[in-house]
Amino acid sequence: xxxxxxxxxxIGPVTGTMSADLGLSTLWEGMIAAGALIGILVGSxxxxxxxxxxxxxxxxxxxxxxFLAASALQFFVDSAWQLFVVRLLMGVAIGVEYSVGWxxxxxxxxxxxxxxxxxxxxxxxxxxxxxxxxxGHVLNESTNLSWEVILGTSTLIAGVLFVGRIGLPESxxxxxxxxxxxxxxxxxxxxMENVDDMADLExxxxxxxxxxxxxxxxxxxxxxxxVFWFCAVTPYFAIATFADSVLDKYGLSGGLTGGVALxxxxxASVVLTVLLIDKVGRRVLTVPPQWLCAGVLAAIGLWVGAPxxxxxxxxxxxxxxxxxxxxxxxxxPSEVFPTEVRGIGxxxxxAVSRIGAALGTFLLPWSMSNxxxxxxxxxxxxxxxxxxxxxxxxxxxxxGKSLTETAAEFTH
Numbered sequence: 001x002x003x004x005x006x007x008x009x010x011i012g013p014v015t016g017t018m019s020a021d022l023g024l025s026t027l028w029e030g031m032i033a034a035g036a037l038i039g040i041l042v043g044s045x046x047x048x049x050x051x052x053x054x055x056x057x058x059x060x061x062x063x064x065x066x067f068l069a070a071s072a073l074q075f076f077v078d079s080a081w082q083l084f085v086v087r088l089l090m091g092v093a094i095g096v097e098y099s100v101g102w103x104x105x106x107x108x109x110x111x112x113x114x115x116x117x118x119x120x121x122x123x124x125x126x127x128x129x130x131x132x133x134x135x136g137h138v139l140n141e142s143t144n145l146s147w148e149v150i151l152g153t154s155t156l157i158a159g160v161l162f163v164g165r166i167g168l169p170e171s172x173x174x175x176x177x178x179x180x181x182x183x184x185x186x187x188x189x190x191x192m193e194n195v196d197d198m199a200d201l202e203x204x205x206x207x208x209x210x211x212x213x214x215x216x217x218x219x220x221x222x223x224x225x226x227v228f229w230f231c232a233v234t235p236y237f238a239i240a241t242f243a244d245s246v247l248d249k250y251g252l253s254g255g256l257t258g259g260v261a262l263x264x265x266x267x268a269s270v271v272l273t274v275l276l277i278d279k280v281g282r283r284v285l286t287v288p289p290q291w292l293c294a295g296v297l298a299a300i301g302l303w304v305g306a307p308x309x310x311x312x313x314x315x316x317x318x319x320x321x322x323x324x325x326x327x328x329x330x331x332x333p334s335e336v337f338p339t340e341v342r343g344i345g346x347x348x349x350x351a352v353s354r355i356g357a358a359l360g361t362f363l364l365p366w367s368m369s370n371x372x373x374x375x376x377x378x379x380x381x382x383x384x385x386x387x388x389x390x391x392x393x394x395x396x397x398x399x400g401k402s403l404t405e406t407a408a409e410f411t412h
Contacts, residue, residue: 001101001121003067003161004094005128007036007087007154013136014147018083021147028080034358035084039091040098041354047096048347052209052340055178056104057170059096064162067093071155075148090154099347106334106342107171110194111402115277118331123274126267173403176204177339200402209340214348221336221410224394225349229329231387232290234356235297235380236322265316266323273327281399282328283391289325290388293318294381301377322384325391329353335398338407 011018011033019029043063051059070089077083102118109117132154139150169191175184188198214222273285296318300311337345360380367376398406 001097001124002128002131003154003157004036004097005125005130006132006157007071007090007094009129009132010136010151010154012133013140014150017140018147018151022078022080022083024080028084032080032084032087035087036091036094037354037358039088039093040095041091041351041358042088043092043095044098044347044350044354045344046092046347048099048344048350049211050096051100051103051343051347052174055170055174056100056107056343057168059100060104060168061162061165063093063096063100064158064165066096068155068158068162071152071158074152074155077148095347095350098350099343102330102334102346103339103342104171106403107173107339108191110192110197111200111400112194112278114335115282115331115399116274118334119270119274119277119327122270122327122330123267126270171339172201173204173339176201177207197402200404203402203404204339207338207340209338209344211344211348213341214345218337218341218345218410220394221407222345222348224390224410225333225336225345226352227390228286228332228387228395229349229353230356231383231390232322232326232329233353234360234383235293236319236326237357237360265320269320269323270327273324277327277331278399281397282331283395283397286325286328286332286395287388287391289321290384290391293321293325294384294388296321297377297381297384301374301381304374332395332398335401335403335406336396336410339403 015029015033018024018032022028024032047059047063067090070086070093073086074083077086102121105117105121106114135153136150139145139153140147169187170183172184172187172192175181175187184201188201192198192201277285296314300306300314300318303310306314333346333349334342364376367379371379396406396409
C-alpha cells in the first residue's frame with residue numbers, strides 16, 4: 001500500500017520536466033498519470049483469480065517481482081508510450097497486490113486484531129503518497145537528477161520488499177481449502193498465535209471457488225462490497241482530486257490550504273478508525289458516516305450563497321467522514337468472502353471501485369462546467385446515499401468473529 005501511494009504521488013512533482021522532455025500532449029499526460037489506475041483495474045480481478053487458484057504465496061512474490069522489473073524500466077524510458085506501458089505494468093502488479101495481500105493478511109490476523117491490522121494499510125497508502133510527493137519535490141528542485149531517476153526511486157523500496165517476501169509461508173486457510181490439511185496445520189502451528197484462530201481453520205470447507213459463484217451463492221457479498229466500495233471512493237476521489245477548483249467555485253482564495261486540510265483530516269480519520277474498529281465494531285463506522293457524507297454534500301449543493309467558511313467546514317467534515325467509512329473498504333472484503341473466492345471477490349470489487357474512482361476524477365470537471373456546482377454535488381450526494389442504503393441493508397457486524405463466521409453470513 002505504501003508503494004501504491006508512492007507511485008501515484010511521485011509523478012506530480014516531475015510532470016513539468018517530464019512533459020517538456022518528452023513533448024507530451026495533454027492527452028499523454030493524462031494517460032501516463034492514469035496508467036497505474038488502469039493497471040489496477042486489470043490486475044485486481046486477474047490476481048484474485050490466480051491467488052484463489054494457485055495460492056497466495058506465489059502471487060505475493062510474483063507481483064512484487066513484476067513491480068520491481070517495471071519500476072526499474074523507468075530509468076530507461078525515452079518516449080510517452082514506453083512510460084505509459086511501464087506505469088501500466090506497475091499498476092497491474094499493485095492490482096494483484098490488492099486481491100492477494102489483503103486476503104493473505106486477513107488469513108493470518110488474529111480475530112481480535114484483524115480490523116486494526118487491515119485498516120492500518122490505508123495509513124501506509126497516505127504516508128506513501130505524501131513521502132513520494134516530498135521526495136519528488138526535493139529531488140526535482142534541489143538536485144540535477146533527471147525525472148527518470150526520480151520516478152525510479154520506487155525501485156529501491158520494491159527491491160527491499162521483494163527480498164523480504166522470499167520464504168514467507170502460504171496461507172493455512174488456502175491450503176486447507178485445497179485439501180492440503182497437514183500442510184495447513186503445520187503452518188498454523190508455526191505462525192498463528194491464537195488457539196481459537198487455529199481451531200477455526202478446521203471449519204474451512206474443501207471447495208473450489210469460481211468467478212461465476214460471485215453472482216450465485218456469493219451474490220450478496222459481491223453486491224455489498226462492490227456497491228459500498230464504488231460509492232465510498234467515487235465522490236471522495238472526485239472532490240479530493242479537484243479540491244482547489246471545487247473550493248474556488250465558492251470564492252475560497254485559500255484553495256490549496258483547503259486541499260491540504262482535506263488530506264490531513266483524511267489521515268486523522270483513518271488513524272481514529274483504526275484505533276476504534278476492534279472496540280466499537282464495523283457498522284457504526286460504516287453506515288452513519290455514509291449517511292452524513294450524503295447529507296453534507298447535499299447541504300453544500302443546496303445552500304446557494306453559503307458563507308465560504310461554512311462551505312470549507314462542510315468540505316472538511318466530508319473528508320473526515322468519507323475517510324472513516326472508506327477505511328472499511330480494506331477490511332470488509334476479506335471478511336465477507338469465504339477463502340475459496342476471497343481473492344477473486346476482493347479483486348472484482350477493487351476493479352469496480354477503480355471504475356468509480358476514474359469516473360469521479362474524469363467527469364467532475366465536465367460536470368462542474370456543464371451542469372453546475374449544485375447539480376454536481378447533488379449527484380455526489382446521491383451516490384453516497386446509495387452506498388449508505390446498501391450498507392444499512394447488508395453491512396454485517398464482524399467484530400471479534402472468525403473468518404468462518406463472517407463469511408457464513410453471506411454464503412448461500
